[in-house]
Amino acid sequence: xxxxxxxxxxANRLPVxxxxxxxxxxxxxxxxxxxxxxxxxxxxxxxxxxGAADEKLEPFDYDGMHLIPIPLSALEVERxxxxxxxxxxxxxxxxxxxxxxxxxxxxxxxxxxxxxxxxAAAEAADEGAVVWVQDYQLQLVPAMLRxxxxxxxxxxxxxxxxxxxxxxxxxxxxxxxxxxxxxxxLVGFQRPGGASNFIRLSRRLLGLPHQxxxxxxxxxxxxxxxFPISVDFGEYDNLVRRPEVIARAKEIRAELGDPDxxxxxxxxxxxxxxxxxxxxAFGELLAEGTIQPGEAxxxxxxxxxxxxxxEYRRLRNxxxxxxxxxxxxxxxxGMQPVQYLHQSYTRQELAALYLAAxxxxxxxxxxxxxxxxxxxxxxxxxxxGALVLSEFAGAADELKHAFLVNPYDVDGLKRxxxxxxxxxxxxxxxxxRFLRRRVSTYDVNRWxxxxxxxxxxxxxVQPLASAG
Numbered sequence: 095x096x097x098x099x100x101x102x103x104x105a106n107r108l109p110v111x112x113x114x115x116x117x118x119x120x121x122x123x124x125x126x127x128x129x130x131x132x133x134x135x136x137x138x139x140x141x142x143x144x145g146a147a148d149e150k151l152e153p154f155d156y157d158g159m160h161l162i163p164i165p166l167s168a169l170e171v172e173r174x175x176x177x178x179x180x181x182x183x184x185x186x187x188x189x190x191x192x193x194x195x196x197x198x199x200x201x202x203x204x205x206x207x208x209x210x211x212x213x214a215a216a217e218a219a220d221e222g223a224v225v226w227v228q229d230y231q232l233q234l235v236p237a238m239l240r241x242x243x244x245x246x247x248x249x250x251x252x253x254x255x256x257x258x259x260x261x262x263x264x265x266x267x268x269x270x271x272x273x274x275x276x277x278x279x280l281v282g283f284q285r286p287g288g289a290s291n292f293i294r295l296s297r298r299l300l301g302l303p304h305q306x307x308x309x310x311x312x313x314x315x316x317x318x319x320x321f322p323i324s325v326d327f328g329e330y331d332n333l334v335r336r337p338e339v340i341a342r343a344k345e346i347r348a349e350l351g352d353p354d355x356x357x358x359x360x361x362x363x364x365x366x367x368x369x370x371x372x373x374x375a376f377g378e379l380l381a382e383g384t385i386q387p388g389e390a391x392x393x394x395x396x397x398x399x400x401x402x403x404x405e406y407r408r409l410r411n412x413x414x415x416x417x418x419x420x421x422x423x424x425x426x427x428g429m430q431p432v433q434y435l436h437q438s439y440t441r442q443e444l445a446a447l448y449l450a451a452x453x454x455x456x457x458x459x460x461x462x463x464x465x466x467x468x469x470x471x472x473x474x475x476x477x478x479g480a481l482v483l484s485e486f487a488g489a490a491d492e493l494k495h496a497f498l499v500n501p502y503d504v505d506g507l508k509r510x511x512x513x514x515x516x517x518x519x520x521x522x523x524x525x526x527r528f529l530r531r532r533v534s535t536y537d538v539n540r541w542x543x544x545x546x547x548x549x550x551x552x553x554x555v556q557p558l559a560s561a562g
Contacts, residue, residue, distance in 0.1 A: 324468055
């Protein structure tokens, strides 16, 4: 019998990456940063896949966290992860930017893997433990876990958007997904609209009554609420004050030829991120003569993502063709207007890039939050820098003082880029001051704290006698 934990995180991936044969390092990202201290205080454990197919590992401890690896076969990685999670749910939840794949084979794999995660969580959780399930890959786990362990306090957080009824109702397994999520006591979303969509769908498809944000199901109350995720503001703010990071930022600008304006995009290579739209806008600014070659450089970092999926291979080819066309038409000797980098970077190097950039261009076609926008803000205690932000990113709800834009409107995108480049230091400082106040106040620690406080707080509403 393994030792049980009073606090459990259940996520698709463990918070560590393998280095070499047997060494591990903590994964980058806000979720790990936010939750690791909570786990260390609460005798916590983290369940997730360790990243290698067809390999079974025993539970192990790392950096004060007890980690429980969940094995996945190569076929399950293909069908559950690359298949149903990322070829069905991901495009559907992101406004069908790409066409979702509806396959019973993929669904069966998704359901089986969710059962494995739920079973492992049921075995690892102590009596009355708090279990926090993360994201779209595991939406069936809350109900499966509740059937196995009704004594648990179960929370679920969706890191991506939750779609409106018109889109969600396309899903052949729409009832099963809703019922899976309703196994939780608290279902968290990035935006209030996601919570509203979920409540309306529970009423429309399952006939469940609700009072405000509380849904009545099987004699229980399930709360649906927005908890916008954030970044570790203090970590980034401290990082960009280090002499070596300041020196690296100056070095980056020198390597780019000391242009008047450095524009920056940092994204996972994904069709939802709007990389093609922003490159088109920048290319047109050059073609029209609004900006001159040598005056501005656009640095686009596209972190490799899902490279085995055909849709992503096509996207990479399209972006590389676009970059080549712009540089071929508008480059001059020793100066390319677009610097495209298809690779990953350390947090320190990213901080130096953020510090070096005059205009941060964050233009997803749809995004649950987008933490890059908040990281950029956290890196600008100098009150320099302009943030061009898509109104379809969750971050737009909070960051009203960015240069907000519709990424489908190429002319509007061009105007926003030019406005960011031409803004006076006074205007930039005024905007950045508001943005930093928001991100520093609502950081990732507050996000985790508010979610867990809400999860552990009993509902003040009495369940209805009948949920029919």
